[in-house]
Amino acid sequence: MSLISLKTSKNSHRFLNDANPVCVRNPHLDALKDDVLYHFGLGTGTHNLPAMFGDVKFVCVGGSPQRMKSFIEYIAAELKMEDPTSEYPNICEGTDRYDMYKVGPVLSVSHGMGVPSIAIMLHELIKLLHYARCTDVTIIRIGTSGGIGLEPGTVVVTKQAMDATFKPKFEQVILGKTVVRNTDLDQSLAEELLHCSKELKQFDTVIGNTMCTMDFYEGQARLDGAFCFYNEKDKQDYLRKVSEAGICNIEMEASVFAAMCKLSAAVVCVTLLDRLKGDQLSSSHDVLHSYQQRPQMLVSCYIKKRLSEARLTSV
Amino acid sequence: MSLISLKTSKNSHRFLNDANPVCVRNPHLDALKDDVLYHFGLGTGTHNLPAMFGDVKFVCVGGSPQRMKSFIEYIAAELKMEDPTSEYPNICEGTDRYDMYKVGPVLSVSHGMGVPSIAIMLHELIKLLHYARCTDVTIIRIGTSGGIGLEPGTVVVTKQAMDATFKPKFEQVILGKTVVRNTDLDQSLAEELLHCSKELKQFDTVIGNTMCTMDFYEGQARLDGAFCFYNEKDKQDYLRKVSEAGICNIEMEASVFAAMCKLSAAVVCVTLLDRLKGDQLSSSHDVLHSYQQRPQMLVSCYIKKRLSEARLTSV
Numbered sequence: 226m227s228l229i230s231l232k233t234s235k236n237s238h239r240f241l242n243d244a245n246p247v248c249v250r251n252p253h254l255d256a257l258k259d260d261v262l263y264h265f266g267l268g269t270g271t272h273n274l275p276a277m278f279g280d281v282k283f284v285c286v287g288g289s290p291q292r293m294k295s296f297i298e299y300i301a302a303e304l305k306m307e308d309p310t311s312e313y314p315n316i317c318e319g320t321d322r323y324d325m326y327k328v329g330p331v332l333s334v335s336h337g338m339g340v341p342s343i344a345i346m347l348h349e350l351i352k353l354l355h356y357a358r359c360t361d362v363t364i365i366r367i368g369t370s371g372g373i374g375l376e377p378g379t380v381v382v383t384k385q386a387m388d389a390t391f392k393p394k395f396e397q398v399i400l401g402k403t404v405v406r407n408t409d410l411d412q413s414l415a416e417e418l419l420h421c422s423k424e425l426k427q428f429d430t431v432i433g434n435t436m437c438t439m440d441f442y443e444g445q446a447r448l449d450g451a452f453c454f455y456n457e458k459d460k461q462d463y464l465r466k467v468s469e470a471g472i473c474n475i476e477m478e479a480s481v482f483a484a485m486c487k488l489s490a491a492v493v494c495v496t497l498l499d500r501l502k503g504d505q506l507s508s509s510h511d512v513l514h515s516y517q518q519r520p521q522m523l524v525s526c527y528i529k530k531r532l533s534e535a536r537l538t539s540v
Numbered sequence: 541m542s543l544i545s546l547k548t549s550k551n552s553h554r555f556l557n558d559a560n561p562v563c564v565r566n567p568h569l570d571a572l573k574d575d576v577l578y579h580f581g582l583g584t585g586t587h588n589l590p591a592m593f594g595d596v597k598f599v600c601v602g603g604s605p606q607r608m609k610s611f612i613e614y615i616a617a618e619l620k621m622e623d624p625t626s627e628y629p630n631i632c633e634g635t636d637r638y639d640m641y642k643v644g645p646v647l648s649v650s651h652g653m654g655v656p657s658i659a660i661m662l663h664e665l666i667k668l669l670h671y672a673r674c675t676d677v678t679i680i681r682i683g684t685s686g687g688i689g690l691e692p693g694t695v696v697v698t699k700q701a702m703d704a705t706f707k708p709k710f711e712q713v714i715l716g717k718t719v720v721r722n723t724d725l726d727q728s729l730a731e732e733l734l735h736c737s738k739e740l741k742q743f744d745t746v747i748g749n750t751m752c753t754m755d756f757y758e759g760q761a762r763l764d765g766a767f768c769f770y771n772e773k774d775k776q777d778y779l780r781k782v783s784e785a786g787i788c789n790i791e792m793e794a795s796v797f798a799a800m801c802k803l804s805a806a807v808v809c810v811t812l813l814d815r816l817k818g819d820q821l822s823s824s825h826d827v828l829h830s831y832q833q834r835p836q837m838l839v840s841c842y843i844k845k846r847l848s849e850a851r852l853t854s855v
Binding site for chain 2: 251253261263289291319337339344348351352388391399401404439442443444449451452453459460505507
């Protein structure tokens with residue numbers, strides 16, 4: 226089953242030359258008088274969503290609320306759209322489930338940790354963009370991950386999201402039955418992001434497969450959880466197979482992100498450590514913080530380029 | 541496989557008459573020089589965990605950070621342990637992944653939404669309680685849920701946590717293989733909590749099975765997600781089967797909570813709506829807020845009773 230939610234052309238000037246709406250695939254929504262986007266604290270009956278969000282072209286999502294606030298401050302400065310008071314209010318202030326910030330055409334939303342948490346956010350985000358009548362939206366997850374045989378700090382743009390058995394699929398139980406969805410991402414967008422990294426020349430970026438797990442400790446073969454019933458050799462054997470499957474990094478959201486956000490979507494995660502060498506995130510706060518800025522820099526470069534192309538085209 | 545992490549006797553005076561430690565089950569931890577509890581921003585090398593947490597006897601966990609802060613303020617007042625300045629600092633202030641508050645023997649921790657998010661928190665919490673040399677700890681999740689045929693506002697104490705196919709088990713992929721764990725909870729603790737509700741006489745409480753799903757929309761047969769490929773009849777057929785399986789409510793964390801926190805652990809969730817009657821959480825903010833206080837009231841009553849028994853026994 227294919228969920229084509231964010232349908233855009235492959236044209237890099239896509240949001241000028243055509244106008245592909247963000248599509249929901251749910252006939253029941255038409256029958257709702259109002260739709261309460263509960264976990265955002267927003268709704269069609271209480272908020273003018275087209276006025277608030279109609280101009281959104283880029284949605285960046287990440288686990289940490291603080292990181293997504295930093296990102297909106299960073300991209301505002303990069304786009305020369307700073308608020309002179311430097312105040313970026315949290316649009317979801319009525320709830321503490323997710324944070325949401327906006328500057329110009331860029332929306333920044335936190336999603337918490339793990340597949341269920343990001344899935345709730347994406348359902349409500351896709352409905353929000355649909356109700357706001359947004360067109361030609363690109364959505365990019367900027368996150369952190371454990372690397373496989375990569376120098377810590379390397380950025381990985383996901384080619385395909387894989388599950389913990391190295392299959393490029395996302396399984397979900399619906400009405401008691403297992404439904405399997407594909408986890409393809411937009412390859413041309415991935416290439417564009419890689420190209421931005423080559424221009425930036427500030428850190429290494431690779432395109433590779435990303436394994437998405439449902440747990441951080443046992444689910445990622447760590448030896449440092451509260452429970453562990455395997456040994457160092459079992460762990461290394463598994464991580465060797467992970468590497469042989471072309472997997473460059475491990476995180477916890479890519480599969481459902483890829484399954485829900487079709488076509489113009491990318492996952493860009495920095496690696497905080499090399500899992501072939503250890504489990505603990507024991508680098509200094511400053512080092513980890515500087516690593517986490519790399520996906521933001523990459524995506525900022527991409528957004529600036531797209532906006533600049535759009536301006537050239539519109540002259 | 542059974543994970544006996546929080547091992548206590550069934551004696552209601554359990555933390556005076558004996559001293560059962562919080563056990564990790566991971567021989568590799570002994571080899572760690574320091575253990576960084578990354579998602580708490582705490583560690584054995586940077587914090588004196590026994591001094592900070594050694595007296596903890598009750599851990600209450602819930603999804604929302606704000607709710608867990610409200611709970612610590614509420615329980616502080618109930619235990620007459622208020623901070624005169626009413627300041628309850630977030631112990632995890634170095635990170636924005638989870639919030640943690642403490643007053644006397646009570647620790648209050650947020651866990652975000654969904655199985656992966658609470659699992660990360662529980663791994664680090666169990667290690668924290670172990671390093672702090674805590675004994676005789678009771679852990680209770682206080683949450684929200686969708687009810688099945690119950691008046692909204694009814695509190696459900698979980699008998700058994702079930703998956704979306706109504707099986708009392710939790711499945712997890714470890715080293716690429718599926719591992720199945722049981723989801724039993726402490727029945728005597730559940731009965732004690734039910735008894736507290738009868739004394740309080742302020743709202744209805746039932747003991748019943750709780751279904752834990754990996755998604756809020758399609759995974760709970762809602763018709764109001766961004767995607768929906770089934771109809772009202774399919775939904776009602778599924779929810780009827782849910783009801784026939786003895787399931788009283790649906791939430792997103794109970795199964796891994798039950799699998800990881802053995803013996804002295806309970807799940808206490810209020811129902812915010814009756815899913816047999818609808819999908820949307822459209823009650824007023826005030827009504828939903830008052831419902832969310834009910835599990836807190838119940839657990840507060842239980843903690844006060846336990847502490848009072850302990851004082852009587854120690855005279």
